[in-house]
Amino acid sequence: MKLKFIHKEKIARDSWELMFEKPDGFVYEPGQYLEINLKHPKVDSRGIKRWFTMSSSPTEGDLMLTTRFVEKHSSFKQALIDLEPADEIEAIGPQGNFLLPHDVQKPAVWIAGGIGITPFRSQLKFLLDNQQLDRDITLIYSNRTEQDICFGDLWSIAAKQMPKFNLIMTLVDDIPKGWAGETGLVDEAMILRASKIVTGKQFYISGPEPMVEAFAPKLVAMGVVKADIKQDWFPNYTDEFFKV
Ligand SMILES: Cc1cc2nc3c(=O)[nH]c(=O)nc-3n(C[C@H](O)[C@H](O)[C@H](O)COP(=O)(O)OP(=O)(O)OC[C@H]3O[C@@H](n4cnc5c(N)ncnc54)[C@H](O)[C@@H]3O)c2cc1C
DSSP states (O other): OEEEEEEEEEOSSSEEEEEEEOOTTOOOOTTOEEEEEOOOSSOOTTOSEEEEEBOSOTTSSEEEEEEEOOSSOOHHHHHHHTOOTTOEEEEEEEEOOOOOOSSTTSOEEEEEEGGGGHHHHHHHHHHHHTTOTTOOEEEEEEESSGGGOOOHHHHHHHHHHOTTEEEEEEEOSSOOTTOOSEESOOOHHHHHHHHSOOTTOEEEEEEEHHHHHHHHHHHHHTTOOGGGEEEEEETTOOOSSSOO
């Protein structure tokens, strides 16, 4: 299908929201992703294909992708950031089963590294818009610095409206004076502090590929059954703000 670009906005140090028109009849679930094929000049070795989680909720009118744009970026990212209103890109999807627990009573623990926050933005917005305010959600959100945090307004709204929404943010560098969250890398102790009991909960890990791959066995060692672990790994990102 074709997606028509609307506009972009910088929302954190290196992070951008890209808005597209939602094609008529396009249906997706919060947490799903699209395969994007973007033809562009001077294609580098990484090629023209990427995958992006829809950071928008199906309850919203437009489709939103959120991505990082760093100084030394790929030719694909240059082409993405250069999109002009009304430009069209090719997308395939929706794909993926990184979905909310079917059992609404089952507590969820979301662990996000950096831009890995995108599926959780979609899911939380979906719960808020559908008045599913009683869901038991713990979000552990790790960033390098405070300037890298995305969607701060949404976390604040959820904290006010959802009595069982438990937000733990951790920063690794440049800790601001008076910072009330955690500091340092996400590790087993931080997960235990956040979630107290790990059994009977659905765990979700989303972020750079090395982080996601390292965390699953740690959770199993902590007593989480494999069936209760869902993973969404983002290739090509290698940020060092998590413990592997
Ligand atoms: C299911 C799924 C969902 C995803 N969802 C998202 C999402 O919501 N948001 C998102 O941002 N990503 C998401 N990704 C990852 C996305 O598809 C890209 O892999 C990622 O954005 C990196 O893009 P890039 O390769 O263009 O590198 P860039 O973002 O340009 O750069 C990443 C790193 O690679 C280095 N680099 C860039 N180009 C080169 C090169 N040619 N050679 C060597 N090093 C280079 C950069 O310096 C930087 O350190 C998802 C992936 C999957 C599989």
